[in-house]
Amino acid sequence: MWLVTGGAGFIGANFVLAARARNAARIVTLDRLTYAGNLKNLEALADDPQHLFVLGDIADRDLVGRLLREHQPRAVVHFAAESHVDRSIHGPHPFMETNVMGTFHLLEAVRQHWQGLSASERVEFRFLHISTDEVYGSLGPKDPPFCETTPYAPNSPYAASKAASDHLVRAYHHTYGLPALVTNCSNNYGPFQFPEKLIPLMILKALKGESLPVYGDGLNVRDWLYVADHCEALGQVLAQGRVGQTYNIGGSNEKTNLEVVHTLCAILDELFPDSPHRPHARLITYVKDRLGHDRRYAMNIEKISRELGWRPRESFESGLAKTVRWYLENPAWVESVQSGEYREWLELHYGSN
Ligand code: NAD
Ligand code: TYD
Numbered sequence: 050m051w052l053v054t055g056g057a058g059f060i061g062a063n064f065v066l067a068a069r070a071r072n073a074a075r076i077v078t079l080d081r082l083t084y085a086g087n088l089k090n091l092e093a094l095a096d097d098p099q100h101l102f103v104l105g106d107i108a109d110r111d112l113v114g115r116l117l118r119e120h121q122p123r124a125v126v127h128f129a130a131e132s133h134v135d136r137s138i139h140g141p142h143p144f145m146e147t148n149v150m151g152t153f154h155l156l157e158a159v160r161q162h163w164q165g166l167s168a169s170e171r172v173e174f175r176f177l178h179i180s181t182d183e184v185y186g187s188l189g190p191k192d193p194p195f196c197e198t199t200p201y202a203p204n205s206p207y208a209a210s211k212a213a214s215d216h217l218v219r220a221y222h223h224t225y226g227l228p229a230l231v232t233n234c235s236n237n238y239g240p241f242q243f244p245e246k247l248i249p250l251m252i253l254k255a256l257k258g259e260s261l262p263v264y265g266d267g268l269n270v271r272d273w274l275y276v277a278d279h280c281e282a283l284g285q286v287l288a289q290g291r292v293g294q295t296y297n298i299g300g301s302n303e304k305t306n307l308e309v310v311h312t313l314c315a316i317l318d319e320l321f322p323d324s325p326h327r328p329h330a331r332l333i334t335y336v337k338d339r340l341g342h343d344r345r346y347a348m349n350i351e352k353i354s355r356e357l358g359w360r361p362r363e364s365f366e367s368g369l370a371k372t373v374r375w376y377l378e379n380p381a382w383v384e385s386v387q388s389g390e391y392r393e394w395l396e397l398h399y400g401s402n
Contacts, residue, residue, distance in 0.1 A: 050075040052122040054107050054155065055129030057082060059242045060179065062090035064126065064280045065100070073284065075099045077120050079113070081106045084390050085132065089382055090241045107151040113158035124175040124287055125159055127152070130214075133245055134183070134207045135398055138340050141206035148210035149217075152178070156221050163227060176229040177287050178218040182272070182299065183208035184233060187343035194272070194347035195233075197295045204341050215295075228292040232283060235299035235348045238368065239276030240375040243386060245394060247271075247306065248369070251313050252376050253383065258326040261314075262399055265338030267307035270345040274300035275368035278361040285357045296357070299348025302365045307333075312366070316373050336399070 051068070055061040056078030065076055080086045082104060094100040101120075105112045107129045116122075129151065131137065131144045156176075163174055185195040186202030203212040215231050222229040238248040251261050282298045290296060304312075314329035326332060353359045363371075376383060 050077070050120050050122045051124045051126055052077050052079060052116060052120065053126045053128065054079050055086070055127070056080055057086035057088060057090050057102070058128060058132070059085070059090075059239075060237055060276055060279060061128035062087075062241050063239065063276045064128070064283060065091060066093060067277065067280045068284065069094055069097055069100055072099070074123070077101045077103060077116060077122070079103045079105055079107065079116065080129065083131070084388075084394075085243050087241075087382075087386055089385055107147070108154040110154050110158045113155060114162060117158065117162040123173055124177060125155075126177045126179070126283070126287065127155065128179045130179075130211070131207070133243075134205045135245070135339060136394075137205055137207035137210070139397065141210075144206050144210040148207075149213045152214040152217055156217055156227070160221060160225055160227055164225070172228070174228050175287055175292070176218065176221075176227055177283065177290075178215065178229060178231045179283065180211050180215050180231055180233045181208065182233055182235045182297070182346045182348055183343065184212040184215060185346075188345040188347060190345065192345075194299070194349040195297060196349040197233075197297055197352055204343055222293045230286055230290045230292060231295045232286055233295060233297050233348075234279050234282075235272035235274050235346060237274055237276045237279050239372050240379075241382075242276070244383070244391070247309065248313070248372060249376060251310050252317075252373055255314060255317050255326065255329045255332055256377075258332065260334040261310055261329075261332045262334055262336040263306055263310060264336060265342060267310070267333075267335065268305045269342060270303050270305050270347070271309075272299045272347045273302045273304055273309070273365055273368075274298065274361055275363035275371075278363055281362075282353060282357075282359045285359050286353070289357050291356070296353045297348045297350055298353060298359075299350050300361050300365070301348070301350060302361070303345075303347050304365065312369055313373065316370055320373070320377075
């Protein structure tokens with residue numbers, strides 16, 4: 050049995066759905082259902098007796114303590130977070146509340162529970178903390194990719210809050226012996242991603258013939274990984290990763306933002322030869338750059354490849370094509386996440402451009 054936090058969000062939902070599909074474990078999903086969490090993401094599990102959804106906050110120690118006592122999980126897989134850099138620039142407070150203090154309260158509840166287990170249960174237990182490449186800061190054009198020993202240099206409030214949570218997890222392992230692991234992953238894309246992030250935002254805007262807002266010169270580089278590949282890596286780290294270790298996960302797939310947007314536009318041109326918005330690349334508009342915008346991220350995945358035999362399966366082209374198809378085939382999901390709150394965000398963030 051696993052307790053998964055943030056399992057109604059993008060990566061968490063992909064992880065829970067994949068884990069239930071291969072019957073890896075019984076799962077309790079704990080999620081506060083912020084704007085980014087959506088029960089529709091877990092709709093396929095509505096009749097699965099091996100999955101339980103619990104609405105709640107990771108900072109609620111009593112609730113987490115009760116769930117741990119009642120369900121006796123062998124692992125806690127911690128996805129819950131505020132995850133959007135632009136939102137952290139507009140309002141960093143919730144990032145500190147959830148990513149830093151929330152992770153602290155979760156760790157305290159887990160520590161208390163774990164210390165009460167039998168010696169053999171304590172050895173078997175795992176706390177898997179999901180984090181980001183953004184904790185390492187920004188690379189120059191010729192720098193080697195980040196590896197697990199790269200010093201932390203977070204630049205955005207989001208990255209700083211994730212770095213703090215990584216340090217807390219490390220300290221709980223070092224001080225109390227909690228069997229924790231940390232993974233730092235590059236940019237994910239795929240089904241169920243909230244359309245505030247680059248790829249789903251551009252797909253949905255292009256379909257409507259709206260302008261495609263590229264920040265700055267569009268030459269910032271990200272290392273893109275299809276979400277199913279990330280979830281597979283997490284499964285392997287949980288099963289075979291060495292306790293106390295950090296594993297970098299990435300797609301070995303560096304693209305400028307302009308390359309990403311042009312590829313999406315080309316896919317849409319091909320799918321919709323009669324679209325009045327063709328060629329979709331005409332919709333690209335350069336807008337004011339993000340404050341403190343990191344120039345380049347890239348991950349060295351030698352360690353996870355060598356130790357656990359993991360490599361990404363999906364190519365960028367095949368992953369993007371699958372992603373576009375998913376957004377086209379799920380208009381009800383798209384409709385349901387584009388609530389009033391979402392429209393307010395678009396107005397706040399892009400309205401003045
Ligand atoms: P997301 O924003 O789509 O989902 C986050 C989920 O956490 C939501 O379901 C939300 O309701 C839930 N949540 C937020 N605050 C909570 C709280 N206090 N208590 C309980 N639940 C809460 O995020 P995502 O993109 O799926 O990212 C998941 C994790 O992976 C995050 O920790 C993020 O830092 C990390 N990560 C994301 C990426 C990426 O490209 N998306 C890359 C690397 C790492
Ligand atoms: P994003 O998906 O927000 O992920 P992150 O900031 O975690 O890397 O952004 C990916 C890249 O795309 C980043 O360099 C910022 C850029 N971007 C735009 O150019 N326009 C947009 O509207 C958004 C949301 C992002």
